[in-house]
Each structure stands twice: as structure tokens, then as C-alpha cells.
Amino acid sequence: MKILLVNTWYYPNIEGGAEQSTKLLAENLVKAGNEVAVYCIDSETDEMTIEIINGVRIYRGNGGGYLKKIKNEGKFNKLWIKYKDIYNYKSNKEIMGVINDFNPEIVHTNCLNGISISIWKRIKSAKIPILHTLRDYALISPRGILEIKAERKGIYQIYLYLHKYICKKYSNIVDGVTAPSKFTVNIFTDNGYFKNAKCTRCVVNSIEYSNDELINNIKFQEKKQGEIINFLFVGRLLELKGLKKLVEEFKKIKDKNIRLIICGDGNLRKYILDSEVEDSRIIYKGKLTQAELKNIYMISDVLIVPSIWDEPFGRVVIEGNYYGMPVIASNRGGIPEIIDTLNGGISYNSEDNYELRNAIIKLSNRDLYSGFRQSIINNMYNYDISQQIENFISIYRKLLE
Template sequence: MKILIVNTFYYPNMQGGAEQSVKLLAENLVKRGHEVGIFCIDSKESKPSIEKYNGVKVFRHDSGNFNLYGFSYDKKGLSKAEKIKQKLICYYNKKTLKCFDELLDKFKPDVIHTNSTYGMSTLIWKTAHSKNIPVVHTIRDTAIISPFTYGHKENKAVVKMHRTYVKYTSQFVSGVTSPSNYTLSTSLINNNFRNAVVKKCIFNSVQIDNDRLSEIIEIKKQRNSDFFKFFFAGRLVEIKGIVHLIESFNQLDMDNTELHICGGGALLDYVKKESEKNSRIIVHGKLDNEQLGKVYDECDVAVVPSMWPEPFGRVVIEANMHALPVIVSDCGGMPEIISNTKAGTVYKNGSNSELAGVMKEYCNRDKIKLSFENIKNNIGIYSIERQIDSFEDVYQILINKVKKNEKV
């Protein structure tokens, strides 16, 4: 198959879990013998480029009149008029649509798989439909439901217009998937994706090294210390629950515990100040994968205290891959992961006392070790091989409809 994957950012411009998931998917589709191209708009140069990483051909463009980096990360210096203008470009990015249209004629994909379309306009779905190329869209955020960042004050009229727009453009999508049932069901409201012949939950995945996992488990089984290290990895922003986590950890008030925090973001200074007040809070900052892996291996229990409905919660299965049970809030798709792996605990979102209580329960070697066999037995649900099988099935269903001269 010839597959064109669409995502706002692509390697090496990695922003978060979505980019990790897209890269893993693209490279493993190549390993299966498929020809894979990437359409992304994260170039800081006006001239488009063609690059190749691990067999994946990347067609990298800029974002046209949309200020991708400025509008995404620093809106403080923008006037209200400029903010409105930038937001409107997200609904109709003329340059991006033209580049995408030209690439379809050049690359001639059998199927298109869209992910994050931030800044490029979901009218690309209509462009593909006009050429009778089937589109699979994977929902990786809450942008289908609202144009506002979660937790920010919403304008009801704007949300209504946004949902009308999404309802219109999503009719051109042939198949829709999401990494959790929660995200899929909430995104299908308002009759979105009404013409999709496939509507399916396909979990995000990890590259599982069973030998390495078994090795880590055996090492951690030998731990008998009554000193416990909790672990957090993610963006240091309000919606990721970092303030809530620190408050809960301070409430725990046990000298035989540490909280290791990995990541960067707007609240980094706050986190550093808290670590100065409490020496048991260890701030590692933003780490590369190798460094992050070492901290995972040193710790005992991961905590994902998100205050917003995570579409999936990739860090949960990444922690499991390092033999860590995971404490998660009851937001979004994360409880589904705990239900599948049986290697963690779900608590009520935002409750400091409940989180502190669950963390105290995990200051027990026997409880931690109970998770090891469950991780080993159940992590395969999230293998990349299983995910590729699922997407290949979806792609083939839609391609077969085209071959039968059925409009997709």
C-alpha cells in the first residue's frame, strides 16, 4: 500500500505523545513493506523540503500565513485581532490546502491517514474526497469538540460554529479511529463522521522488548528497601496536574518517599521552587529518551494526575514497559488502560487527599510486585504489531471500496 500520513509536526520536531505515536506507526508500516509518506507543516523555512527518516519520506512544508510556533506557544504578545485572524486560518489555510492538493497528485496515495490537523484545516478531508482517496482520521485530541484549550473559558457561539464546521468537513472522512473508547464516543457527538464506514478504537502502541521487560521485572523483584520513589513525566502545565500532584505529595508527608519530576513547561519555575521547599521533590527537567529511561528504571511507581480528559495517556504504557504500576486520575482514556493491564489504580480527579492515600498504599513492596505479572501478561495489548494489524485492516477495507467503484 501507498500510505500518506498527515500530522502537523513530525520528527525531529517532536511535541508530545501524538508525534511519538505517528512516528512509531509510520516506521513500522515501512517495515511491513508499505510505502509511507508524511505531510507536515512544521518547517520554519518557506521552501518545502523532502527528507527521509528510517524509510519514511517526509514532505515538510511551512504553515503559510498561520504562525504555528508563535500562536502555539506564546500568544501573550498577540492582539485580539491577530488571535482571531490566526484562529480563522486554522479553518481555511489556503497555502496548506494547495500544497496538500499538489502532493496528492504527486505521491498518489492509496489511502490517507490524518492525525493532528492543527493549523492546516480539516478541509484537506474534502480535497482527498474530491480525488476519491479514502481518509482515515485518528482522533488524538479534543479539537473535534472545541477549538478552545481544555480548561480555558469557552465562547458558546464560537464552539457552536466550530462544531458546525467539523460536522461538515468530517462527512468526507471514510474511517475514524481513536486510541480510547472514551475519546471515540465523545467525538462522535453532533453526528460527526457520519459517513465513516469504519468507527473503531485502535489503541496507541509501544515497541515491546519482552526480554528487556523481564529483565527489569527481575531486578525490581529484588528490591526490599522501604524507600519509595514516585515518578511523573510530562509537560509542566496546569492541565497535566503537576500542581495537584505536588500538593498531594506534600500532604503524604512520609520521609521514606521521593517524587521525581521529568519534563518542561510553563510551571517549571513553580516546580523548582517547590523542590527547594521540599528536598524529597527531585526535578530532572526535560530529558532525552535514554536519560528518561534511566529515571523510569530507578523509580517504583508512576503517577499520571491529569486534570483533563487524556485521549489515551501514552505515558501509562511507557511506565508499564519499565515495570512501574501507574496511579491515574479518572480522566479520559486512562482508566481503560488500567482496566486492560490491571497494573495500577484509578483515583478521583483533583482529590489531593485521595491521591495521597493511594500513594501511601503503594509504599508497600508486596503491592508493587503484584503488578509485575499483570504487566508481563497484558502489555501485549499495546504492541505495535497489533496496532499495525488493525490499521492495515482499516486501510484495506476502504481501498477495497474504491476498487469496487464505491465513493468513499
């Protein structure tokens, strides 16, 4: 099967979980015997470049200078960027060039920031089935989040209404839709999106899973001794990720034997650096490579995912469990579905600071970890990439019928 994946960024330009998921999907579709190409707009040159990485053919456009625009401040640039999420002439032209060159049987779109949802119309004009995977809430809100009613005021409320209206209309072009959590699928279908979709399914994100490696990771964790317990946060340093709340609650716990390791980058970086000076138990490691991050996972004891927004999935929860750690995670978005499936940690009410603090205190005791680890071993197969590949191929075939 010839499959074209579409995402704003692609490896080695990794911005977040969507890029990791797209890379994993592309490479494993190739391993399953398919011919796979990716169209993205993360090139800094005006001309499209073509390269092959791990068997995947990558077409890198620039979407009319999207990367340069998002790096610049100013209201005009922000308006330009939001307009390009809806319509981008350059991306429309580039995607048709890719289709003519690669001749895919199906197009699977993912994050379309800057590429624009208008490419769905161009793809459909070529009579090619479209599957879209929801990895954020960009079709519901230009801010990419689920809006709080109190924040919908004045001109922005009108803008939000127009945004939703246009996105709903375009979503009816799509033949099939998936999301990595039932929560995300239901949010869109309940709000009237993708009315013409022949297939609407939850297909969870996955990891390259080795049972032997998982058991070795857990054996390594079980050998740890000593009074020091390392709690870990991995992700973008943003208030929506609950990081500020986590740090404030951690500071309230007067236990000299706990540490909070923070990895990532974002607009709370200065706040974290100041907190590191204020409390010596807080350790900031910066933004790390995957190899560096693996080492941090292995020296840590408990992962904390304190999001205060509705995460469409929560890949980091699986990663923490895979490295043998129990996870403390908020009850937002698709995160509780992972906790329920793996039984590898504690879910708490994101609006209750005491619950977060109490969970940290509770898991400062190593004796409680063994039950979580056995559940992880028993249930991790649910997130094996081979199952995701089977699910997507069955959907592709259904849309091609």
C-alpha cells in the first residue's frame, strides 16, 4: 500500500508527541511492507527538498515560510499563522506536487498547523481517501485547547465561532477520523465534527515495545535502595502542563529525602531556575536528547504528569511505566484511560492540590511500587506498535473499499 502521512514537522525536527508518533507510525508501516512518504513544512529553504530516512520518503516544504513566521513576535505574525491554519496557498500547491510525484493510495493527515485544513479539499479533488488523526484541539479552538466559557468574550467569541464553523465544514470532507483516546474522539463527534466520516475510532499511540527490555528496566528499578526518592517531570515548561502547581506543592512537603527532577524547555524556564535556587531539592536538567532522557528515566523513581488541561493522550505516561516507574497523573483528557489500562500509577483530581501533594507523599515509599510494576508487565502489550499498525492498516483498507 502507498501511504502519504502529513504532519507539520517531521524527524529530526521533533516538537512533541505528535512528531514522535508520526515517525514511529511511518517507519513501522515501512517495516510492515508498505511504501510510505511524509509531507511536512519544516524546511527553512524556499524549495522543497526530498530525502529518505529509515525507508521513509520525506518531502520537506516550507508552507510559505511558516517556520520563520512562528519564530517572530507581533500581532500581525500571530494573525498570519492562524490564517495559515485554515488556508495556505503554498501548502496546497506543495501537497499536489507530492501527490503527483508519489501517487499515494491514501493520505493520512495529523497535525496541520501551518499546512492548513484546506489541503483536505485538494486531496479530495484527486479522489484519494483521507484519514485524519486528532492530536490536538486545533479544529475546536485557535489556541489548541478546550476553551473555558468564561474566557470567551467580545471579539474573540465571534472569532471562535467563525473558526469552529469553518473547521466543521472542512471536517466533513474527511473519510475517516481517529484519535489516541476515546475522550478526544468523543469531544469532536459530540460537537458535530466529521459528520461524513465512514470510520470513527480510538487508536492509541504506541511505543516500540520489547517485553525483555521492559522486564530488564523493572529489574533495574527494583535493585534501587536508599532513602532518596527522585520524582520526575518531563515535558514543555508551561502552566497548562501543571508544572507551576507541581513545584509549589512539592515545596510544601518538608521531606529532605525527595527530589524533583525537571526536564524540558518553555516559558516557565526562568521560574524553574529560580525555584532551583530557592529549593535545593529541585533539579533542572534542561531540554534533553532521547538518549540523555533515557538515562534520567533510569535514575528516577516516580514520574509526575500534572497537566491542568485536557491532554489528547499522554505518551509520557507510557514511557514512564516502560522504564519501570509508577506514575502520578492528573485526571485530564485521555490520561486516565492510560492509567486505567496499565494500572501503573495514581490518578488524581487536577483541581485538588491536596490530592497531588498526598500522592507525592504516598509514593515516597518504595515498598508500594511492586504492585504497579507487575500490572505494567501484564498490560504494556496494549501499547505495542504492532497493534497500532494493524489497526491503521485495517482502517486504510476500509476507506479504500
